[in-house]
Amino acid sequence: MSDGAAVPGPPTAPADPVRFDGRVALVTGAARGIGAAVAARLARLGATVAAADIVPEDRWEDALPADGGHTRHRLDVRSAASCRRVVREAVAAHGRLDHLVNNxxxxxxxxxxxxxxxxxxxxxDVNLTGTFRMSQAAYPALRAAGLASVVNVGSTNGHIAVLDTLGYCVSKAGVMHMARVLALEWAPDNIRVNAVGPTIVPTGMTEDVRADEAYMADKMASIPLGRMATPLDVALTVTHLLSPAAAMTTGQTVFVDGGAVIH
Known part of the structure; x- marks a missing residue:
């Protein structure tokens, strides 16, 4: 028998649940690679993007459109003060913060x-604690947004054991589990938190191993779909998880891996 308490219903669906019109997204590691692809995809879907990276601006990929009011910010995720400053800059420039991508x-x-x-x-310190610092810095602005979302960029290396990358594997496992814990803690604030786990992506970070023919032969043999993930593959999944189309998805890791972790 009901005690008279109201049962919360679903939020009002936007006209197009994959769009980000009127929303502001902060993307870390946005100068190139996956981060640049995510920032560009968000911009194409109507978001205003605050792109942040430690890389000097003259070394950024030219991924964001010139129009749209997007901003670039110098960020060092090893510093809590730097994380807080970038959030302040983004809110000052755009009036709000709705989405965070920890890349x-x-x-x-x-x-x-x-x-x-x-x-x-x-x-x-960069991958795991940096994700914590950035999430904590963004939390007040995300809570104030009303319906906010976060995506942490993990890796298949955080799910399976990979030779000679102990720190990276452990950090990415932590990043993906952090999404679960934050999803639980922040659900009452209407903040969804998820993660993605890409397989190898052709970016600067993998340039060394992609030059190793034996390594690549083993890697491709481990991926049922038989190819690397592209930055766009990852960006498409990140933007879906951020969007209202994923309004009932939180605390999950989606592997963008061509089936690598199903073995």
Whole structure:
């Protein structure tokens, strides 16, 4: 028997649930690669993008359209103060913040037995703790937005064991689990949090291993669809998870991997 308490219903559906008109998205690691593709895709779908990266502006890919009011920001996710500053800049420039993409990341390769503590902690500091810093900095603005969403960029390496990438694997596992925990904590604030787990993508981060024929033969054999993911493949999934089309999806990791993790 009902106690008279109101049962929340679904939010009013937008005219086009894959569009971001009137919404503001902050993308980290947006200078190139996956981040640049995500920023460009969001812009094409109507979002105003605050693109952030540690890379100097003269080294950015020219992915964002000149019109649309998009802004670029210098960000170091190793610094909580830098994360907070970029959120302040984005809100000051655009009046609000509705979406966050935690894409900034680095990789360091080598056997675990000989990896330096500095190399291990440097990867975790950028990939894992940097995602925490950025999420925490953005939380007040996301909560104020009413219906907000976050996507963390993980990796298949966070789900399966990969040789000679201990710090990267552990950091990406943490990034994807962080999405689950934040999804639980922030659901009452109407903030959805999800993650994506791409397989190998042809970006600067993978240039070294893509030059290794033996490595690539093994890698392609592990992907049922038989190819690398493109930055656009990843961007399409990220923007879907951010969008109202995924309004009942939170705490999930979607692997953009051609089936690599189904083995």
């Amino acid at each position: 900034a990341g680095i990789v360091s390769r080598g056997p675990a037995a000989t990896m330096s503590e500095e190399d291990f902690t440097r990867v975790l």
